[in-house]
Every structure is written in C-alpha cells, then in structure tokens.
Amino acid sequence: AAVPTRLAKEAGIPVVNVDRNANEAPGDTFIATDNATSAYEVCKHIIGLAGGKGNMLMIHGQKGTTPEVERTKGCNKAISENPGVKLVAEQWSEQWSQAEGLNITQNLLQAHPDVTLIFAQADGLALGAAQAIKVSGASQRIYLGGFDGDTTALPILAQKGFDATATQQVRGIGRLAVDSAIKLAAGEKLPPEQLLPGFLTTPENAAKFVAEHP
Secondary structure (H helix, E strand, C coil): CHHHHHHHHHCCCCCEEECCCCCCCCCCEEEEECHHHHHHHHHHHHHHHCCCEEEEEEEEEECCCHHHHHHHHHHHHHHHCCCEEEEEEEEEECCCCHHHHHHHHHHHHHHCCCCCEEEECCHHHHHHHHHHHHHHCCCCCCEEECCECCCCHHHHHHCCCCCEEEECCHHHHHHHHHHHHHHHHCCCCCCCEEEECCEEECCCCHHHHHHCCC
C-alpha cells in the first residue's frame, strides 16, 4: 500500500485508502471497519458463551496487514479481561482462506485437544475451522468466532454452523470512500481515519444480515 500512495501524493493526487493503510505512507484518509472494537466484541461474546474460561486458539489473517493487527489487538483485549482464558496457540494464514482455516485448525487441535475457544480472523478461516472441529471428534463444545459477515458465511451462522462474527458495512464503506474522494478532489480536509462499526452477528440475528447486507 505504501508505494502507490506515496507516488500519488507526490503527484498531488488525493488518496483514499480502504481496508489497509501503510503507516509509513498513509492516504489522505483511511476508511475501514473498526476492526479492533469489532474483534473485541466477537471474542468477548464467545468467551461469555464458554463461561469466561477455557483454552483458546487464534487463527490470524495475513501477518502485519491492518486488519490482522487490529483484530489481534481487539481479541487480546477481551482475553486480558478474562483471566480464566488462556491463549494456548496461534498461527497466521497467508490468504485468509477456508482451506487454510481447515488445515491450521486440524493441526492445532491435534496439539491442543482440550481447546474450547477459537477466534478465526475471517469468516473463511472460521468455516474451515468449523470443518476441522466437526471431523476432530472433540467431545467438548468448542465456541467459534469469525469476522467479516461474508455472504457465504452468514447463512451458515444462521443455522448455528458457528457462534459469532462481525458483519462489516461493505456497502457503507464503499459509499464513504466515493464521497471522500469527491470531497478531497474539491479541496476539503478529511479526518486521517474514518472507521465504521461492525455489527456483532450471532445465530439469533444473522438472518437480518442475510436479507439485507449493510
């Protein structure tokens, strides 16, 4: 993200960065979900379902990207508030994909068979983790949270295929990005960050987001 942003700004072209922002070369404004707060809410929710205790796995997105860093920060805050929860293992993915979620979770569950909590930093990873849980033969209930509110994952969440996600306002982010570009081109100043809340989504309210995605 750094090189295109830097070249554009050197040429006097306003830059709106969406979802990812390079600290060394930020855009004129950065628009994204409030990843830290939303991840905190997902992890707080699944920890609550588990009774505030248990061994936990975290399956990360691509290391060092803005969403990965912020979602890690948010979930770690929820873990720190619950001394009965121990993060026993974590692993990074390359593509945030379902196949990676399956493979990573299978390996981690073999090494840590007593896990009761998993936070996967994308719904693709969570769907893979759900498959791994199903084939693992684990006797204990494993509470699973994802992130994104993917249109593929939301119907599965509604059917209790996993326990929670944070639904991002993808349409809202798109509209805000276009509006911000128009304002910057007109010479207006905008805040360095414009973060939109994600919506904590569970089997109880997932159908609403299936019917109309924000």
